[in-house]
Amino acid sequence: MALDMNSRITNLEISGIRRFANQLANYPEALNLTIGQPDFHAPEAVKEAAAQAILQDRTGYSSNAGLLELREVVAAFFKEKYQCSYNPKTEVMVTNGASQALDAVLRTILLPGDELIVPAPMYAGYVPVIESVGAKVVYLDTTDTHFQPSLERLKACVTPKTKAILFNYPTNPTGATLSHDVMDEIVDYLKDQQLYIISDEIYSENTFDHAHRSFGSYPEIKDRLFLIHGLSKSHAMTGYRIGFIMGHEHLLQQTLKVSAFNILCAAVPSQYGAIAALTIAKDAPEVMNVSYRQRRDYVYERLIKMGIEVQKPEGAFYIFPSIQQFGMTSEEFATRLMIEGGVGVVPGSAFSKLGEGYVRITYAYAMETLVEAMNRMEQFIQTLK
Secondary structure, rough: OOOOHHHHHOOOOOHHHHHHHHHHHHOOEEEEEOOOOOOOOHHHHHHHHHHHHHHOOOOOOOOHHHHHHHHHHHHHHHHHHOOOOOOOOOOEEEEEEEHHHHHHHHHHHHHHOOEEEEOOOOOHHHHHHHHOOOOEEEEEEOOOOOOOOOHHHHHHOOOOOOOEEEEEEEOOOOOOOEEEEEEHHHHHHOOOOOOOOOOOOOOOEEEOOOOOOOOOOOHHHHHEEEEEEEEEOOOOOHHHHHHEEEEEEEHHHHHHHHHHHOOOOOHHHHHHHHHHHHOOOOOOOHHHHHHHHHHHHHHHHHHHOOOOOOOOOEOOOOOOOOOOOOOHHHHHHHHHHHHHHEEEOOEEEHHHHHOOOOOOOOOHOHHHHHHHHHHHHHHHHOOOO
């Protein structure tokens, strides 16, 4: 008789993003617009700092919370740029990417039966982590509110079982940012609620039209806020695996336990690279954003000319056009576009049931790739009309 395994794990499915990306191996001529991987390289100062750490044998363990020097740099950076006040000794910790940060937070606060509210369409990686601890996702529909959460709908989602709400702005997959007025309304409500707030702001450095405002800038919710960030997107450091959690001391002293028994500490050479990223190379994201803006505008304008309904993204490097007019599911559309059109995108259904009727296109690719991809997509769409 076979040994049993944890059914919460065996029932999980691979991310729809990775599933479609993996399928592209069978279509080598197709252009891949699926993965949110910057096509830039990490800044030279980052590479030099990480390399020097290795050459100088600074490769032992750091404290579980990360190098104090890095935590001091993180606290200073977020204080200067986003008006967030965190004590680097007790309120900042370094993680193995923002994904591990999120996992640590969710495993710290969630119990079986708890409910967690997430505005949707939402990043595909949230649900498996939430469900793996026996909690339930409650979707807050943003599809008819310009992908911004309605306060009234948020209130309607709250039940006696609600433990937390998770925000992700700028958003993957829609590229939407959260307006300051909406944030003010939400914070004014949440400050009086006994709920944890998790804000995944991994794309805050990748905004194009308006300055990002962090939930960490609201002192009235600091005692229940987990602020998650990292350098994968902002500094093209995906493989360095450096993330951060910032939060009130009484929150982080518990989250640190989860992280310590999981990863012990983040890779130390990468931590030295992160110090350079947030000091010497702190302006690198804006250099990349010049290209991202050009790519966003190009893809948006091409989609509009194709007659496709789409909201112009204000951040991240994704665009989320509607394909409802073609009378097929997002899975069918993405599959046919890949096989018949030679372009790989992600079906909207990968981002919850509320993503059905859309597809996600990543424009973190070279302009020549995007031009050819849009040409192919336009030719494919003409066959559907």
